[in-house]
Amino acid sequence: MSAPVKAVRGRVVRTGQVSFRFAERTVLVSLVLLVAVVGIGLVTLTSGDFELTVAEVTKSLIGRGDGASDFIVLTLRLPRLVTGILVGAALAVSGGILQSLSGNPLASPDIIGFTQGAATGAILVIVLVDGSMVQIGAGALVGGVATAVVVYLLAFKRGVQGFRLILIGIGISFIMLSLNKYLVTRASLTDAIAAQAWQVGGLNGRGWDHVRVVGLAVAVLLPPALYLGRRLALMEMGDATAKGLGVDSERTRLALIAISVGLAAVATAAAGPVSFLALAAPQLARRLTRSSGVGLVPAALMGALLLTAGDLAVQRLFSPAQLPVGIATGAIGGLYLIWLLGYEWRRGIAR
């Protein structure tokens, strides 16, 4: 026989009954993204109107800081940073799941109506009951989930097909958008301003309450998402192939959509409808890793990086104005969407 050919690339780890195979590039990209998130975090915590040294921040973080830096780090900057990391990761995983399920890079919770539905729920709470931040968050959660159920049921026809889901989602998205506008026009001036401000999406003034809510959701929903990620990769090959390999595709799809909706709704509840992040982060991560897998971990890290970096940029570049990061992601995301549509269009022609 000729020289042995290695059947499958990748690094293999085996000890006893435990064995894994992974692509080195994916691990490397994830590590770089993680380092970048930590770096952005450090800059966010140290810089600003009140400059702090890394040593002062570290002291505050381990509970040995003085009063002023404790207040700035622990009350103002850290919860905002952590909310950004969690919301970014949640949105990216939510979008990554939907894109993989539908086999379409256009699928994301803000395109197919989940985010708009969450906004409707939040605005209803603002306008009707003048609710607290927690109540607004709950309203967003209910609105997002309810919209997702409607989109899913309308798209259901002997199972749910990706393209159908997107088209129906886009339709529902516009209906919810006009409903949101209608609600704002009917509201009192203060409510309308509050609703409008919330609709932009941003991290201004986010505190530990937000961290707790999103943190809990991410802690509960991210592990099953990662666990189901392997099945998700198989389902990309078509339902028949996945089922032939032993994946219960209908049930797995339902579970994954539920996770995706939950993550998007909670993220929206905490930070408002931050646009385009869920759309762009998984695709950017996939291009960097060049992996054929679903890659939810690099996607989550990419989401966290994009949102925290974007928030840092709007805080520092437009200071003292408190520009919401949703405006920045919207502007950059719009450019990305133009590029994506052009790319898909050219690819479609090339076929």
Add this chain to the structure above:
Amino acid sequence: MTRLRAEGLTLAYDERTVAEGLGVVIPDGSFTVIVGPNACGKSTLLKALARMLKPKSGAVYLDGEVISTYRSKEVARRLGLLPQTSVAPGGITVGELVARGRYPHQRLLKQWSEQDESVVTEAMRLTNVLELSDRLLDELSGGQRQRVWLAMVLAQETAILLLDEPTTFLDIAHQVEVLDLCADLHEENGHTLVAVLHDLNQACRYATHLIAMKPGEGIVAQGDPSEIVTAELVEDVFGLPCRVVPDPETGTPLIVPLKRQRVPVAETLTAR
């Protein structure tokens, strides 16, 4: 005893019934081929055998138990399926794709055992795609791609393989290549194969057991092709007047359509 059989199957999509009262026994170690004209329900029957379609009545039995009572992963360790169309994820290499066939044998903490690796290597060797392992699937020809998909199903290590029209979209040389490979798997590795094929002559040449289906009537004949394939059967099932002669290469039945009967033009076209 036979590992895969079906009794009293009624198959339907929503309210549209495709076939009723199907009884099938897949002989162990056979190369069974299902043939019939379009819309006779041959692919539907294969889907039911592969538990992709829930029968309206009747049941498919795998190793004596109704197939739907097994967990999906358990079925996947006993029975492999090559569907008519599969989507190759963008940027996937041949090796990675074949490795996915190991999924039913893997667990959360046991994702790439030495056995996984050796079975995948062997599956790729059998299908002659080992040298392509680092190539992207998108770069391959249709015939090569079909061998890769077959390798993925082989990596499942199942004794029974169901193939839904494995030769569609391939030119004649690649059709023969894929079918020869199937015949090798059947003869040398003892796999039980069940395939849906369009070409009746190919079916007769490769099948050890033939199942002929007709729209509205279900299964009209099953058995050894050289015993059941006659001009009457072909005319009855396909509505094609023909002669059946021995294949000069293999001696298996060869269907030769009758010469066109010339119809005078005046009878078919009314003059203006």
